[in-house]
Amino acid sequence: MTEPIVRLEGAGRVYRKAAVAVEALRPVNLTVHAGEYVAVTGPSGSGKSTLLHILGCLDRPTCGTYRLEGRDVSALSDADLAAVRNRLIGFVFQRFHLLRDETALRNVELPLLYAGVARGERRRRAAAALDTVGLSARTDHRPGQLSGGEQQRVALARALVKEPRLLLADEPTGNLDSAAGGVVLGLLEALHDRGVTLLLITHDPDVAAHARRRLTIHDGVVREVPTGHAEIAAP
Amino acid sequence: MSSALWPHLVEGVTHVVRRPLRSFLTAVTCAVAIAVTVNVISLNYGLDEDIRNDIARFGRLTIDVGRSPLIRPGAARAVFGEPELAKIRALVDGLDAVVVPLRSEQVTATGDAEAARTVLAAVTPDYPRTLDIDMAAGRWFGADEHGFSVCVLDRSAARSLFPGPASAEAAWSARSALGRRVRFTGGEGREAVVVGVLSDPMTYRSLFESFDEGRGSRTLVGALLSFRSAYVPADAIPSPDLTMVHVKLPDEARLETARRRLETVWPASSDAIRPDVIAPVTVFTRKTWMDAAGNVTQTGAFLGNLVWILICLVACIMISTLNLVTIRERYDELAVRRCEGARKSHLVAQVTAEGLTISVVGGLMGLPLGYLGAEVLRRIVSFPFRFDPRYAAVAVGVAAFLGLVSSVVPARRAAGLDPAAVLTRRVT
Numbered sequence: 224m225t226e227p228i229v230r231l232e233g234a235g236r237v238y239r240k241a242a243v244a245v246e247a248l249r250p251v252n253l254t255v256h257a258g259e260y261v262a263v264t265g266p267s268g269s270g271k272s273t274l275l276h277i278l279g280c281l282d283r284p285t286c287g288t289y290r291l292e293g294r295d296v297s298a299l300s301d302a303d304l305a306a307v308r309n310r311l312i313g314f315v316f317q318r319f320h321l322l323r324d325e326t327a328l329r330n331v332e333l334p335l336l337y338a339g340v341a342r343g344e345r346r347r348r349a350a351a352a353l354d355t356v357g358l359s360a361r362t363d364h365r366p367g368q369l370s371g372g373e374q375q376r377v378a379l380a381r382a383l384v385k386e387p388r389l390l391l392a393d394e395p396t397g398n399l400d401s402a403a404g405g406v407v408l409g410l411l412e413a414l415h416d417r418g419v420t421l422l423l424i425t426h427d428p429d430v431a432a433h434a435r436r437r438l439t440i441h442d443g444v445v446r447e448v449p450t451g452h453a454e455i456a457a458p
Numbered sequence: 459m460s461s462a463l464w465p466h467l468v469e470g471v472t473h474v475v476r477r478p479l480r481s482f483l484t485a486v487t488c489a490v491a492i493a494v495t496v497n498v499i500s501l502n503y504g505l506d507e508d509i510r511n512d513i514a515r516f517g518r519l520t521i522d523v524g525r526s527p528l529i530r531p532g533a534a535r536a537v538f539g540e541p542e543l544a545k546i547r548a549l550v551d552g553l554d555a556v557v558v559p560l561r562s563e564q565v566t567a568t569g570d571a572e573a574a575r576t577v578l579a580a581v582t583p584d585y586p587r588t589l590d591i592d593m594a595a596g597r598w599f600g601a602d603e604h605g606f607s608v609c610v611l612d613r614s615a616a617r618s619l620f621p622g623p624a625s626a627e628a629a630w631s632a633r634s635a636l637g638r639r640v641r642f643t644g645g646e647g648r649e650a651v652v653v654g655v656l657s658d659p660m661t662y663r664s665l666f667e668s669f670d671e672g673r674g675s676r677t678l679v680g681a682l683l684s685f686r687s688a689y690v691p692a693d694a695i696p697s698p699d700l701t702m703v704h705v706k707l708p709d710e711a712r713l714e715t716a717r718r719r720l721e722t723v724w725p726a727s728s729d730a731i732r733p734d735v736i737a738p739v740t741v742f743t744r745k746t747w748m749d750a751a752g753n754v755t756q757t758g759a760f761l762g763n764l765v766w767i768l769i770c771l772v773a774c775i776m777i778s779t780l781n782l783v784t785i786r787e788r789y790d791e792l793a794v795r796r797c798e799g800a801r802k803s804h805l806v807a808q809v810t811a812e813g814l815t816i817s818v819v820g821g822l823m824g825l826p827l828g829y830l831g832a833e834v835l836r837r838i839v840s841f842p843f844r845f846d847p848r849y850a851a852v853a854v855g856v857a858a859f860l861g862l863v864s865s866v867v868p869a870r871r872a873a874g875l876d877p878a879a880v881l882t883r884r885v886t
Contacts, residue, residue: 272878272881272882276878276881276882279797281796281797281877281878281881282878301801301802302801302802302803305796305799305800305801305802306799306801308796308797308798308799309798309799310799314797314798316881320790320793320794320797320881321794322791322794323791324473324476324477325476333794333795333798334798334799336465336466336469337795337798337799337800337801337804338799339462339465342465381798385799
């Protein structure tokens, strides 16, 4: 069997503030293989975002290990984590998080800037990514000139442009109407069909239903919804 | 600088352009600080440099031997005449010195106008060699000219005696005094033709005179600096008394030798100021005085520097605060950059480039503002405010430094941002 993209082994997260410790994510084992489409559902405050941040190398587990493509990233330096995020992970956020003063093209170029790609090549690849999400006519528009759905598609193009091994989407349709949400989910589906590994976080069961595998998270505990083939267990 | 950081510096500059209003407002703060800085530096160092140049014209290698300006109450006036001159010549023998005896009187001179308290100085043709001052017009008198046939005027004396029409005051020329006749009080036939006008060594004469008002004529230095004299050939005042003897040496080594030799007979003027050792005749080494005067201007320059440094410090704090507020508003943007792979060093480079760009642009904006300020101040107060491009260049350097310093804290804040905390709104 090939090395999974994601392997969490007893990975948990405790936040400490003064003498108070809050266990945001209880130790969990989780494996996600290349090409999977996984949805994580759970109510607000359940630990979904904490899981996403650990998987996205934005945060480190306080216990256990996290292997991304076989490499233990739990103890990497800040600079190395930045490089991992830049090379392997794409992000799509609920609030889009586009740079409001920059055009759609410049927003999509952003990850390539930090990858050290030359300007001309950045432009070419960013334009191609925008074309993939159907926004080739909007390259020079700023976020304020785009609809919510279009902004999320720009964010999707930004995540895609670096050809990530893992795409993390945090409530990608949470700020969209159903039509725009449908378009975004369709794009995610298309990406999955092209072999991109997707991990979607949502509290909406209808959105989660698009995934091939479903996990639930409650009070920091992750459980498999027994419909797929993922392995999940408490350590 | 690492070439890998270059795109992030460009990113910083681009960000400045994308937010023109905020960038402009921050730049204005910097511009005001730089405008003040350029004026204070120009005033500071410009004035200092001018004063040093002025002082240097008074003859650095000349020693003056003369009656002490201070007399012990009840003491008789010192004898200072031909025997003392002979003694001086003997003391500086072998040093290639030029020795110029000077006899003077205070007279009222009359040309087109009357000038009271003019110093009438009878000197030998070598007198100009004791100074480093050029002729403004005409020539000095020669060895074949005697008595009250010819005279040379200091520029300010010439201007007082031959002011010309009031309408042409600004265009007054020293040449206009040449060939004119001047009458001096103190006897019959005291009338001479002006053959030359000596340049004024003082760039800011009016300023000096306002400082020196009421005291200048009473001190040796004041008399030296007043430069309101009329010079006539040595035999025009046939008195056995000498006012002063100027000794010009060819170099500093021989100046020092001459000073030591002269002070074996007469004390230095600085010693003479002590009331317990008031000497009738003193030795005044101009170089010593010039160095002391230079140090005084240095103190002024230090105080001036303190002013602009304080102003820049305040500007730095203001810009730093503005940058910090801006960074706080940009937490989302910076967090997204971190998500997409920006390292801390990338954000530090970007934020520093933003601060540097704004402050340099502000500095350049401050230059015309400084020029304008100098013009306005020059009209309001009679002080030599001026705009000097050399000091403007220094001010732009100061602006760049300001930008760098005021970016340190915001850059650290940006680099230390936890993107996960921002995106989950644990930090806002």
